Amino acid sequence: MVGMPAAVLVDEGTLAITERPRPRVRRPGDVLIDVEACGICGTDLHILTRPPGHPYRVGVVLGHEFVGIVAEAGSDVRSLRPGDRVVVEPNVACGACRWCHRGLVSHCEHFTSHGIFIDGGLAPQVAVTARACHRIAHSVPAHLAALAEPLACVVYGTRLTQAQPGETIVVVGAGPIGLLFCAVLDLAGATVVAVEPSPLRRSLALTMGAVAALDPDADDVRGRVLDLTAGFGADATIDAVGTQMATCLDLVRKGGRVVLFGIDTHARAEVSQARITRDELQVIGAYVGQSAFPGAIRLLEQGRLDLEPIVTHRVRLDQLPDALERARAGKAAKVIVELQ
Ligand SMILES: [Zn+2]
Ligand SMILES: [Zn+2]
Structure with a gap:
């Protein structure tokens, strides 16, 4: 099996860059994404604290703020094709429970999150449900497009x-x-x-x-x-x-x-x-966001906000542990990991 490097939560509060099998499209509604860039956020720092200040699951690939290119689409996917560029809403609701039915999707009984409970974007590839993907123009630089989620x-x-x-x-x-x-x-x-x-x-x-x-x-x-x-x-x-x-x-x-x-x-x-x-x-x-991706993507595509100064560090995956320490010490603002 072909492997890939990934930033994995290997133990409570502990990150390591380790080899993982490449993900595959397992369900007909999923897409495989070649991750271009993935941001690090305060939630990651809370997860990587002992004791952790945020829920987590040991063994996951971290990273919930990512942009990438669709590499492969499952047989049921109608909205996306290989080559499409997307940002991913990391929090996935079931759409069918009593909270989802009331429109309170952030309170879904089966709520899960890429990069926290299921594999995320701090790796060259990740598989996600097509429902979580929003198209974004190729003209937005990857390190800024990765800001879509926050x-x-x-x-x-x-x-x-x-x-x-x-x-x-x-x-x-x-x-x-x-x-x-x-x-x-x-x-x-x-x-x-x-x-x-x-x-x-x-x-x-x-x-x-x-x-x-x-x-x-x-x-x-x-x-x-x-x-x-x-x-x-x-x-x-x-x-x-x-x-x-x-x-x-x-x-x-x-x-x-x-x-x-x-x-x-x-x-x-x-x-x-x-x-x-x-x-x-x-x-x-105010917990995460609801129905806010379209507005955020418009702001990024229009270039009405100059967000360049917020990205103080653009690093490779192997430089991530150092960059995390800088962020924790308040010596960095946004750290973006570039995967390709
Ligand atoms: Zn975050
Ligand atoms: Zn639900």
Whole structure:
């Protein structure tokens, strides 16, 4: 059997580049994809922590943000042909359970995810269901097309933020997701303020459209946000980390919205419940994305967002362990692995 190198979760919290058999089209609705590029995200870092801060399955090929070319299509596939270029929605719902029937596909009883519970894109090839594939133009460079998945999640999160032109929105955490929020909210007409301890990421937040990037370890963040909003506080705040609910509640105005986007299963926030009640705050959970890929793909194809600065590292598969350490230390924003 012909093998291929792959980034595999070999044990709890442990990644290794190992040899795997090449995947094949096993079901008539599947396609085989030659992966061009695959992004690394905070979820991967949470999975590669001991104890892990995100659910996982030992033995899978990691990578849930990928773009590639259809190499082979199963006999039932009508929507795609070999040579088509696609980005893949990694979270696959069954479409038939009681949650799917209510349109809550992210809460599907049989929900599974490429790169987390089933094999993902950190390998030269992966087999996926054709239902999960969205066509994307060949004109979008692969390292930017690989941003379609996180961008789709951010488009969805932005929808839940209900951002209006002229509003001020604070993004807490300027990792890749926070940086994408800065870019999308700026395009949507909001004034964006980022809060982030890493100097590299603060400077990237300004590049991506934030008017201010505050250091939680050195700046009076609440004072600065009040200054920037004539004493009101932010119209909405977004936790792009998964542990920042208290900060988000502290910075939002009366009647404002708090969107909890990042996810960390270890987080236990201590918050003032009375403030939520008395000030009529809306606290909104945003888990992955629903129906957001088409919008994200349009943004990438139109080139209306310059996302190049977010991709700080483009590496080969064998360079991934080093790049992960840089990302963990806040010395990288988006790491993209180029597979071909
Ligand atoms: Zn992700
Ligand atoms: Zn379902």
